[in-house]
Amino acid sequence: MKAFIETFLNSFAVSPSTMRFENKAIIVTGAGSGIGREIALSFGREGGKVTVSDIIVESAEKVAGEIKSAGGEAIAVKTDVANDSEVEEMVKKTLDEFGSVDVLVNNAAWWPVKYFVQQTQEECDKKIKIIY
Numbered sequence: 597m598k599a600f601i602e603t604f605l606n607s608f609a610v611s612p613s614t615m616r617f618e619n620k621a622i623i624v625t626g627a628g629s630g631i632g633r634e635i636a637l638s639f640g641r642e643g644g645k646v647t648v649s650d651i652i653v654e655s656a657e658k659v660a661g662e663i664k665s666a667g668g669e670a671i672a673v674k675t676d677v678a679n680d681s682e683v684e685e686m687v688k689k690t691l692d693e694f695g696s697v698d699v700l701v702n703n704a705a706w707w708p709v710k711y712f713v714q715q716t717q718e719e720c721d722k723k724i725k726i727i728y
Contacts, residue, residue: 602634618643621694623686625677626704628655635701640668644699647690649675651704669694677704678725 622639626632628650636648640663648663650656653674663670671693675686690697705727708719715723 615643617699619645620698621645621647621690621696622699622701623647623649623690623697624701624703625649625675625686626651627659627701628652632701632703633659635703636670637662637666639699640666640670643668645669645694646671647686647694648672649677649686649704651676675704677702678722 617639620643622636622644624632624636624639624646627636627646627648629652632650633655636646636659639646646660646663646668648656648660648670650659650672651674653672656672656674660670660672671689673686673689675682677683687697708715708723
């Protein structure tokens with residue numbers, strides 16, 4: 597999977613001197629792993645100031661550290677996107693740190709591992725709140 601993601605992202609690659617998102621503040625939800633991680637790292641490489649948002653704060657901190665180690669700017673924010681107050685806090689921290697929100701990538705997702713007809717109403721509501 598990692599090779600596929602790298603190939604996909606590299607298809608959009610530009611020369612290292614092109615900083616398409618320089619000084620742009622970017623929030624990526626679900627950025628602690630997988631596709632969200634790669635999106636956050638890509639924005640960091642392109643000069644973006646990245647808010648790495650994830651429900652697992654340790655994962656977000658690791659990705660933010662990777663961006664910083666590569667010379668970029670990043671903060672990690674623990675965010676459950678189904679919790680309105682945590683989303684508001686994520687935006688506030690981004691504004692406090694970077695001054696704006698120029699790009700928002702809603703990458704966070706959740707789904708129970710069962711057939712739709714077996715899902716409870718609460719599971720359906722949670723999935724809709726997170727994904728949509």
